[in-house]
Amino acid sequence: MTFTGGSDATAGKKAAWTAEAAAYVSRTLRAYMVGRVVRLLEVVDSTNLEARRMVQSGYPLTGTAVIARQQTAGRGRLGRRWISAPDLGVYVSVLFAVTAEVPLFSDAALLAMAGTVAVCRLLEEAGLTEVAIKRPNDVLARGRKIAGLLVEVPPSPKSSRYQILGVGINVSHPPGFWAQGDWKVPPVSLKELGISVPPMEVACAFLNQMDRMIREAEGGSARLVEAAWSDLSGRADPPRAEEVIKEP
16 A cells, blocks of 8 residues: 655644544555555645546556545535535545446446445445435435535546546534535535544545445446445436536
8 A cells, every 4th residue: 555645744733634644544444456545635626636637647546545634626516516624524536547347447327336335335334324325426314415426537648548436425514514505405414413433434434345346346247336326226227427427
């Protein structure tokens, strides 16, 4: 497992947070595929944008994860704002090289389905009930939105192509945090539902679940991913790529 940092993680509290996060990640991640390289950032505009920059620099490796403590310009699907205050949520992006040999890495809809299933599994293992997927790529807990995912396919250098899976999970937001917003689906956090865990613990749980999804889908079979998604969403028809890819 390899760690990289940003120029913002150089001194004082920032260096302390990065060191503590790196120690926890190294103890927790299985890193069969996801998390072999982890980029830890105290503050970033967007983990997906940082992943894009990594693609443009020619640095990325399949399974590289970007984890931030805070985002200043977090976005969800269709350009919607994703509130990304420090230490309140999970802000993670993972890079996957597109390859025909692994459908999960080449099909945006399938990758989004795997991501939402991974989030549902970690929430259930944390003790939540009534977890479900809202088409195409939101996760609900007791009817309220607790997580969202998106997929981007950035321009890539040379002949390489990558997909970026971005994930946001509400973790430590206190009761009343969402009162001022105008929400189509009311948000909720793990803390509001009676589960108090650090965001980094949830981030690592997600990455481990994605690792598990990849192992399950190895060999080219997508049926297990599609079946799990259909079961959690209550639908037989999976989402289409144009539904899950974030608009530029």
